Amino acid sequence: DVKVTQSSRYLVKRTGEKVFLECVQDMDHENMFWYRQDPGLGLRLIYFSYDVKMKEKGDIPEGYSVSREKKERFSLILESASTNQTSMYLCASTGDRYYGYTFGSGTRLTVV
Amino acid sequence: DQQVKQNSPSLSVQEGRISILNCDYTNSMFDYFLWYKKYPAEGPTFLISISSIKDKNEDGRFTVFLNKSAKHLSLHIVPSQPGDSAVYFCAARQQTGANNLFFGTGTRLTVIP
Numbered sequence A: 001d002v003k004v005t006q007s008s009r010y011l012v013k014r015t016g017e018k019v020f021l022e023c024v025q026d027m028d029h030e031n032m033f034w035y036r037q038d039p040g041l042g043l044r045l046i047y048f049s050y051d052v053k054m055k056e057k058g059d060i061p062e063g064y065s066v067s068r069e070k071k072e073r074f075s076l077i078l079e080s081a082s083t084n085q086t087s088m089y090l091c092a093s094t095g096d097r098y099y100g101y102t103f104g105s106g107t108r109l110t111v112v
Numbered sequence B: 001d002q003q004v005k006q007n008s009p010s011l012s013v014q015e016g017r018i019s020i021l022n023c024d025y026t027n028s029m030f031d032y033f034l035w036y037k038k039y040p041a042e043g044p045t046f047l048i049s050i051s052s053i054k055d056k057n058e059d060g061r062f063t064v065f066l067n068k069s070a071k072h073l074s075l076h077i078v079p080s081q082p083g084d085s086a087v088y089f090c091a092a093r094q095q096t097g098a099n100n101l102f103f104g105t106g107t108r109l110t111v112i113p
Helices: none
Strands: A003-005 A010-011 A021-027 A031-040 A042-051 A054-057 A064-069 A073-078 A087-095 A107-112 B010-014 B019-025 B030-038 B045-051 B055-060 B062-067 B072-077 B085-095 B102-105 B107-112
Touching: A003 A087, A010 A021, A010 A087, A021 A031, A021 A087, A021 A107, A031 A073, A042 A064, A054 B062, A073 A087, B010 B019, B010 B062, B019 B030, B019 B085, B019 B107, B030 B062, B030 B102, B045 B055, B045 B062, B045 B072, B072 B085
Parallel strands: A010 A107, B010 B107
Antiparallel strands: A003 A021, A021 A073, A031 A042, A031 A087, A042 A054, A064 A073, A087 A107, B019 B072, B030 B045, B030 B085, B055 B062, B062 B072, B085 B102, B085 B107
């Protein structure tokens, strides 16, 4: 089974802090994604990556950046955390031969 | 523009009855449709899928129906169980592009014991 592992289940950070969310997948997938989930808004794509060092903006990239230095790892960075970035963050990955995405367990981030 | 829509944000059903979750899409180039289930504080997990060349796929208590002419799919859960209470996301795949899965906004299903 594909495993997508997010480093933290819960995080509490202060406004203005730089926050790193880490995601690792073990199936050699080419494509990796970061979403946030908020009530009533569904899953909104922040950034995705289709190869090492490659990244593309999703629907809501403002206030975020990403890093993909190795194929298995995709990091989401909040440059200066704000309270409106309090959310559930979900990482996902997929390969060309798959029909859907495999998600990690999520990180519930609270910015105070 | 939302290409996949779930117009019912919530649904409540009695245990043992049928749950019907609906999803509409706009892009006729979608070739595969999936349903994901999400519990609180967990990531979405794959539930069931259907290819655009089929009109029905069944897996145990879960059946997905696809009506291509109406650009509509539905997920039926029979009989519904309290453990089915979760948020259900519909997703549609287009054949090309790295970011090729489009999600609906989700429907929260509550199964009442």
